Amino acid sequence: MEGSRKMPKDFFWGNSVSSMQTEGAWNIDGKGLSVYDVRPATATTSDWHDAIDEYHRYDEDLDWLQRLHMNMYRIQVSWSRVIPDGDGEVNQAGLAFYDRIVDAMLKRGIQPMICLYHFDMPLALAKSENGFMSRHTVAAFVRFSKLVIDHFADRVKYWITFNEHNLYFTDEVFNISGYLTGDKTTADMYTIFHHTMLAHAQISAYLHATYPAVQIGGMVAATPVYPATAKPNDVLAAQQINQFLYQNLNEAFVEGHYDHQVMTYVAEHQIDYDHQTGDEAILSQMHTDFLAFSYYQTLTINADLIPAGTVPNDYLNFGGAANRFLSTTDWGWGIDPTGFRTFITDLYNRYQVPVFPIENGIGCREVWDGKNPITDDQRIAYHAEHIKAMKDAMFIDGAKVLGYLGWGLIDIPSSHADIEKRYGVIYVNRSNHDLKDLQRVPKKSYYWLKSVLEKNGDEL
Ligand code: BG6
Numbered sequence: 149m150e151g152s153r154k155m156p157k158d159f160f161w162g163n164s165v166s167s168m169q170t171e172g173a174w175n176i177d178g179k180g181l182s183v184y185d186v187r188p189a190t191a192t193t194s195d196w197h198d199a200i201d202e203y204h205r206y207d208e209d210l211d212w213l214q215r216l217h218m219n220m221y222r223i224q225v226s227w228s229r230v231i232p233d234g235d236g237e238v239n240q241a242g243l244a245f246y247d248r249i250v251d252a253m254l255k256r257g258i259q260p261m262i263c264l265y266h267f268d269m270p271l272a273l274a275k276s277e278n279g280f281m282s283r284h285t286v287a288a289f290v291r292f293s294k295l296v297i298d299h300f301a302d303r304v305k306y307w308i309t310f311n312e313h314n315l316y317f318t319d320e321v322f323n324i325s326g327y328l329t330g331d332k333t334t335a336d337m338y339t340i341f342h343h344t345m346l347a348h349a350q351i352s353a354y355l356h357a358t359y360p361a362v363q364i365g366g367m368v369a370a371t372p373v374y375p376a377t378a379k380p381n382d383v384l385a386a387q388q389i390n391q392f393l394y395q396n397l398n399e400a401f402v403e404g405h406y407d408h409q410v411m412t413y414v415a416e417h418q419i420d421y422d423h424q425t426g427d428e429a430i431l432s433q434m435h436t437d438f439l440a441f442s443y444y445q446t447l448t449i450n451a452d453l454i455p456a457g458t459v460p461n462d463y464l465n466f467g468g469a470a471n472r473f474l475s476t477t478d479w480g481w482g483i484d485p486t487g488f489r490t491f492i493t494d495l496y497n498r499y500q501v502p503v504f505p506i507e508n509g510i511g512c513r514e515v516w517d518g519k520n521p522i523t524d525d526q527r528i529a530y531h532a533e534h535i536k537a538m539k540d541a542m543f544i545d546g547a548k549v550l551g552y553l554g555w556g557l558i559d560i561p562s563s564h565a566d567i568e569k570r571y572g573v574i575y576v577n578r579s580n581h582d583l584k585d586l587q588r589v590p591k592k593s594y595y596w597l598k599s600v601l602e603k604n605g606d607e608l
Pocket of ligand 1: 561
């Protein structure tokens with residue numbers, strides 16, 4: 149007989165966003181510039197200046213989340229809003245905004261989760277220090293983080309440091325770490341990654357020592373990789389990617405040291421990254437209360453396409469292959485709820501630390517006719533299948549899962565500043581180059597999700 153699939157009473161259901169994709173208000177109340185604020189718009193993307201103006205509309209947005217029966221909202225505290233140049237004076241007006249939004253969440257029974265860095269390096273530190281290439285930036289980030297933790301630890305019980313920390317171990321690092329100059333070498337990638345891990349270790353050690361009741365997790369972008377065929381070289385390539393991009397981080401978060409296979413590769417290839425005496429001791433202070441991740445899709449690797457000598461961190465730049473067993477989104481992302489279950493189950497089995505999917509969703513092209521709710525059946529199917537798969541991981545495989553947060557469930561511009569790639573169950577009435585009225589309009593999926601969460605997800 150099938151056991152009960154009743155969800156834990158304290159399970160977190162919620163939404164997840166970053167500052168630059170949501171807040172707007174890029175130049176008011178003393179905010180400093182981040183690298184994103186100076187990225188120009190293109191014909192098909194907007195700039196980052198207005199986003200969905202949540203800075204001014206947070207009360208309305210939180211009302212929507214409350215009506216959806218959500219009990220968690222993951223926001224980011226923007227470094228350049230709180231410390232405009234990254235390492236100088238504190239901007240009290242910036243902190244005051246986060247006071248307002250956090251208090252407004254708590255008033256509605258919504259637990260905040262705070263992320264401390266989501267790609268938007270203060271421009272001043274990008275220019276003077278080349279972002280996380282410099283240990284000065286690490287110290288400045290640790291200072292900022294401690295300040296924010298001290299300010300909010302009485303109200304915010306869940307924290308993460310770096311959004312999708314494993315992206316700092318791929319060549320995406322050069323877009324998200326404030327790196328403005330250099331040859332984008334493998335050694336630079338390893339240096340920046342190591343610096344961000346040192347920052348994470350110091351921040352998590354501080355939080356645990358100072359606020360024992362507060363939790364902090366490491367986070368990765370989970371795009372698990374399948375071998376394109378049963379050919380041993382495809383299987384080996386997939387193993388290497390999964391080890392470098394997932395296990396290396398999760399092992400560090402849980403056990404306080406890098407993965408053996410990765411360190412062997414570093415020694416064998418003499419990767420000359422900035423590694424100093426005492427760094428191991430800092431890393432060893434790491435301890436994670438939960439393992440967080442984003443999950444949208446799985447990928448497939450064909451080893452024949454990877455040039456000899458490529459570092460495993462870069463394999464996916466060459467070896468990606470289509471997976472004929474999956475349907476795809478409008479942007480070609482493979483829809484794979486079973487992969488979601490496999491990832492959750494495997495992650496929990498390895499470390500027996502609670503796992504937490506804090507981003508999931510589907511980007512779709514949608515046009516509102518000005519009257520009727522958008523019919524987004526594809527989104528309903530996507531979330532239904534992923535929630536069911538997560539429940540399979542919990543109730544069939546025994547994984548401990550803390551919650552499920554969707555990404556951008558009130559529409560926000562995508563990571564390329566493209567509002568036409570929408571993840572929301574609530575439509576925001578703007579296009580890339582026309583802010584219109586920014587009205588929030590529930591889609592069909594809003595009513596569906598509300599009815600699911602009303603029953604704590606028990607019926608899926
Ligand atoms: C995650 C990022 O990788 O995916 C977000 O944390 C991003 O910033 C989200 O928006 C969805 O990706 P995209 O490219 O569709 O916006």
